[in-house]
Amino acid sequence: MNKRRANHCEAYVSHGLGLFTDLYELTMVQAYFEQGMRGEAVFSLFSRALPQRRNFLVACGLDTLLDDLEAFHFDDGDIEYLASLDRFSPAFLDWLRDFRFTGTVYAVPEGTPVFADEPLLEIVAPLPQAQLIETLVMNQMQLQTVLASKAQRMAAAAAGRRVLDFGARRMHGFDAALKAARAFHVAGIAATSNVLAGRVWGVPVAGTMAHSYVQAHDDEREALRAFAQTFPDTVVLVDTYDTLAGVRKVVDLVRSGEARIGAVRLDSGDLLELARASRHLLDAAGLQHVGIVASGGLDEDRIAELVAADAPIGGFGVGSSMGVSDDAPNLDIAYKLCEYDGRGRLKLSSGKPVLPGRKQVFRSLRDGRAVGDVIARADESLAGEPLLHPVMRDGRRLHTPADLDALRTHAQESIARLPDAVQALEAAEPGYPVSVSAALREHQQQVAERIRAGQ
Amino acid sequence: MNKRRANHCEAYVSHGLGLFTDLYELTMVQAYFEQGMRGEAVFSLFSRALPQRRNFLVACGLDTLLDDLEAFHFDDGDIEYLASLDRFSPAFLDWLRDFRFTGTVYAVPEGTPVFADEPLLEIVAPLPQAQLIETLVMNQMQLQTVLASKAQRMAAAAAGRRVLDFGARRMHGFDAALKAARAFHVAGIAATSNVLAGRVWGVPVAGTMAHSYVQAHDDEREALRAFAQTFPDTVVLVDTYDTLAGVRKVVDLVRSGEARIGAVRLDSGDLLELARASRHLLDAAGLQHVGIVASGGLDEDRIAELVAADAPIGGFGVGSSMGVSDDAPNLDIAYKLCEYDGRGRLKLSSGKPVLPGRKQVFRSLRDGRAVGDVIARADESLAGEPLLHPVMRDGRRLHTPADLDALRTHAQESIARLPDAVQALEAAEPGYPVSVSAALREHQQQVAERIRAGQ
Incomplete structure (x- = not known):
């Protein structure tokens, strides 16, 4: 063969x-x-x-x-x-x-x-x-x-700001990357960079530009101008050489009327400091409408820190950590x-x-909040919502x-x-309370006894 | 759409x-x-x-x-x-x-x-x-x-004993599981349980039996006998109820001539102690030819410990840790x-x-051992093997x-x-020595200077 x-x-x-x-x-x-x-x-x-x-x-x-x-x-x-x-x-x-x-x-x-x-x-x-x-x-x-479980943590940490899935390149193969984009979207992630997932699942697709685009041009300002000409109001990457110098070029391009730019993306360095300094430069130039997107090694803890510090960041691009649920x-x-x-x-x-x-799980609510689950035999009828x-x-x-x-x-x-x-x-x-119903516990004991007796 | x-x-x-x-x-x-x-x-x-x-x-x-x-x-x-x-x-x-x-x-x-x-x-x-x-x-x-990098560690830890890939169920999707079996085999893993990988790559396939097989029978001894009748000299799982009692049933089945069994598999508990006790039971019954395979939460460290302790285990079945390279x-x-x-x-x-x-990597050997790499420009001709x-x-x-x-x-x-x-x-x-050639370093500096001058 x-x-x-x-x-x-x-x-x-x-x-x-x-x-x-x-x-x-x-x-x-x-x-x-x-x-x-x-x-x-x-x-x-x-x-x-x-x-x-x-x-x-x-x-x-x-x-x-x-x-x-x-x-x-x-x-x-x-x-x-x-x-x-x-x-x-x-x-x-x-x-x-x-x-x-x-x-x-x-x-x-x-x-x-x-x-x-x-x-x-x-x-x-x-x-x-x-x-x-x-x-x-x-x-x-x-x-x-x-x-989905990992992505939900990212969305929770972002507290309403947009989280974008940029992780396909570091996920485990085609199938993982395709289904990840679906699971992430279910769990609260706004959009994915994975175009196949856009076609297959209808997940919104999003993306900016890579360093290679800037590098391929001999001049960073010209690179940003050309990209914004093809895609007006897009997000441009500003950290290829010097982040704040990159932001100044954006300011210059927008104020001179050469380009319309929706947001800048920061992908390295101290994201909090750079976001604040970038916001300052943009605001000082009257460009309050130009947003800031951050990426680069982000996980739920880093996002939570940035949100807690009230970083002027409107969206987070997340890759590896979410893509493989690294922890x-x-x-x-x-x-x-x-x-x-x-x-x-x-x-x-x-x-x-x-x-x-066969089993059922009953989730009890009080005042609209879940207060505990009971794992029961499938034929039991207990209080709470069957899952x-x-x-x-x-x-x-x-x-x-x-x-x-x-x-x-x-x-x-x-x-x-x-x-x-x-x-x-x-x-x-303590964690969320989950108990086993008396009937299921009794059944478990009976089965265990039957097995012990039979061996 | x-x-x-x-x-x-x-x-x-x-x-x-x-x-x-x-x-x-x-x-x-x-x-x-x-x-x-x-x-x-x-x-x-x-x-x-x-x-x-x-x-x-x-x-x-x-x-x-x-x-x-x-x-x-x-x-x-x-x-x-x-x-x-x-x-x-x-x-x-x-x-x-x-x-x-x-x-x-x-x-x-x-x-x-x-x-x-x-x-x-x-x-x-x-x-x-x-x-x-x-x-x-x-x-x-x-x-x-x-x-492949993770699997190589498993193979190294096993020091010549067989390592088997049992991880498809906890890998990230179809593509990962299929390609994992290939990568593992390249890196020294003996065989895979993933049958699709057997067909697609020709990787040897291996497998034993699951607890469900034993559970589905009312009697463990009968379960083991029936399985060995269909597959003589196979590996049977003995820890569904009580590991050493399971081994005693194997001894009894083999000695009575009711079954031919190649090895027992231990999948829970203290694998070192259970392997020693199982070996003792088997040897005492004259069943030196019946081997022992271990599985259950194994990673390279646990395998290395078992090997260092000279555990009487001939093969290791590895799942999740290798399957996602969990660390x-x-x-x-x-x-x-x-x-x-x-x-x-x-x-x-x-x-x-x-x-x-464009670059080349030259690996220098001395007395048949690699002593250092140099990352160079592609047109350089340095000592060592180009990779x-x-x-x-x-x-x-x-x-x-x-x-x-x-x-x-x-x-x-x-x-x-x-x-x-x-x-x-x-x-x-220190780690393995890798350096950058003088010519590549100089080129890097020239490019950096050109870019700084141009921005």
Whole structure:
């Protein structure tokens, strides 16, 4: 076999996503297949703990996941590759050839804040199906949830000023960059520099200019003039050589009528001092209408500092820190079997508890503010708003995709309902109260006892 | 426009990658277009600094990037979307419609260790072309270089024991997971659980079983027996309920002749203690041939500890830490204009120096060991091995893709030539010596003076 001529760009599509799975999913499913274990299973996706300095996560990724579950299949080349591994039986490979996901999915809406142990989604399907999609479900839900959760912190720190996603170049690949722009927008980021995300998701696109543009001209003033001529009222970068000298050139160009400029961008140095000095120069020249945008190594703490110091900055361009969620690039996310064939299931492995059976999360509000969640059995009816809703039945999504603007609004409103300390950047002490219902706790104990007795 | 019905799975392919760019690349290129600035540019890709606790990076990602550069174009839908933004002129959009990359690329071979400021690649092309591909080049080269660099540390820590990539579920999306498996293999990881990577890259695939398999059975012993019946000599997971009780069931199954089992996997608890106790149980039963594999929250430090303690573990399954390079998920990577129209270019922004002009890196060896690098002008002939080689001309790759095994060998050999302290997990003090040639330093000063005089 030619090792790499299978086109990597097309791998996601032509391979039908079926091979985007860990090998052990396929080996386990063949074992289930041979043992006739096709009973109904319930799997739960949840985060065992929140990352440090995170008081909640912003659930994200459901919409694209549902599309992927509808599309998930194995093509002829996939089957041929699997056959070449000499591990799988012809009967099993035939079964894979016809594989389609026909299960039911319950999920919290995208943009909803969730806490440790709370299911982001639960999947009810024949065991082999629910098993095979594990890698896909975890990879995609974690990606967008990690990124939305980080982005929400940027938006919160900016306290109403615009935050722009400039991070595609330092994200992890095409898929991450494309879905990041969507997750960021849901979480409150105003726009993205990623043009593909503009086309695919309709996220507003934004951008300024790079140092290379200024460098390529022999004269900085001429570079700024030429750019503003092509794009009147644009944002120009002023720190290529000397930031304040750059601002003076902008002043000169605008006052002489040679250019219309919307804002200057600062990308290095002490952003607070430079923003103040730039504002002073612009104001002194009567250019109150020319704004200031800052970028360069920004994260939520730096943005919060600048906002607290009342820096005259109207927008923040954020790259690497948000793009990979640098302080918490992954979650302790788990996709765990919690019921099979009508019986609750769990593990007894140290430090990795599982809540058995299908579940619901009830969020209680008081005076319009969330005061606590209860994780309960799915058939309980407790006070509060239930967070998990059916979103897919028989392998078909139940709703057309939610409008991104509606998801943004939902995220903003449901985060605003959290206690103030939970909305803060620092860890809340104590954190948001999440408890397990008496009935679920009792069920967990019963299952644990049954397992201990059986071993 | 329907905001999301453009299929996100197909976005990478059908859109021809052209829109995988930051908006400012397109606005700058339209400005270049209108000003007739189509002279030859040189851009250099390098990391300004190494992450903490990294003594070098492992260059990776070139092969897939060259494919992407050959494929890069704008399709009709891309042009239509760009037109809808009301920023671009019809003449410019027509020019984009015919866009193809026709430049020359010089690069260090994949698997080569590189240091701060050393170009991983340099691109020589008409300015608009070299500018438009910036986002693609940075995103793809950073992704694979970050991941290969982290994986190399895992392999080094394991000191010859096998390291397996189990991380797809916690990586950032499809593209990251697929390319990670390739980068990891180049950097010394033995195999991956990612089946798609097996098909696309020919990376060996490996896998065991999950807790869910055991949980789905009412009896753990029966679960292990059934799995080993389908897959004789496989690896079985023993920590679902009680690790050592699980090992005793394995002993019982093997000794009774009911199952052939290759190894047990430990995935929780104190791995050193459990490995020793498991080894003791297995050996006492005469099962010296049954191995032990460990997983669960492993990183290079934990692996090094286990190896130093001579833990009886034959292989390590690694997930999240390697999968996102959790201690350094991104690089301070930059793609900078260093020459345009025959003149060296740089920035004077604080803390972000650029070395002007096309460059070469010479690595000096003494007694078969690397003793220092010199970053020089491309036309210099200094002592040592030149690291940058032409890999693409006129937009066409010069070589068929390198065999992954050859890249693995190259990586292993060139890393083994580094000083011992540089190969260690801890930061070497002083680090590996990298200097700038007198001629390049002089050129840098001349360019800086020319720019200062001109502003």
